[in-house]
Structure formats: C-alpha cells, structure tokens
Amino acid sequence: MNLVAIVILLALLEFVAFGILVGRARVMYGVKAPATSGNEVFERHFRVHYNTLEALIVFVPSIWLFGLYVSPQWGAGLGAVYLVGRIVYFRSYVADPAQRSVGFGMSMLPMLVLLIGALLGVGRTLV
DSSP states (O other): OHHHHHHHHHHHHHHHHHHHHHHHHHHHTTOOTTOOOSOHHHHHHHHHHHHHHHHHHHHHHHHHHHHHHTOHHHHHHHHHHHHHHHHHHHHHHHHOGGGOHHHHHHHHHHHHHHHHHHHHHHHHHHO
C-alpha cells in the first residue's frame, strides 16, 4: 500500500501544482480575484484545475480501495497512468480544448478501472 499512498500524494501535489499554474495565469492574463473569467487562456487553466478536483473525488477513494481489495501494485500502476494523463490533459486543454481527448482518456479510463475493480474487490469479500 506504500506505492498507492505515494501515487495519491503525487496526485495531490499535481493538483497543487495546477493551482499554482492557475494563479500564474491569473497574473499573466490580468484576471483579478475573485473573477474566474475574462481571458480564454486563463479560463482553460482554471477549468483544468477544477476538472482535476472533480476527478480526485473519485480517484482517491477508488485507488485506495483497489489497493486494499485487489492489488496495490496494479493500483499504483493505474494511478501512475492517471497522473500522466492529467498532465497530458492539462497541456492539451490549455493549448486547444478540442485536443484534450487523449489526456482525458488517459486519466478517465484508469480511474474507471480502479473504481470498478474496487467495487468488485469489495463485493468479493461479501460473497
């Protein structure tokens, strides 16, 4: 479970880093707080950060339960793909939101596998 814990911590650090990039974009494009709109590129940064928050709500418990009930090694591996996928998603969304599909898939598919695997793993203990 140490590997799973490391991946979770990396996901949280990634989220913090995205937040820092949002702050940087806010300054760069002159979007004064508390506004969340006003410059399209800033809004892309903001949306990626918020979308990552939404994903973390599913990712963190899913990887933890997958690691406990299925396999910590596989959970950490799937989590690593998720982390890379979020980076690809960030870069592609900021550059051109229409090109975000690969990064979205690279983070959504592992997350779904973790969620479904955790559900099946927990369910297996009930039988």
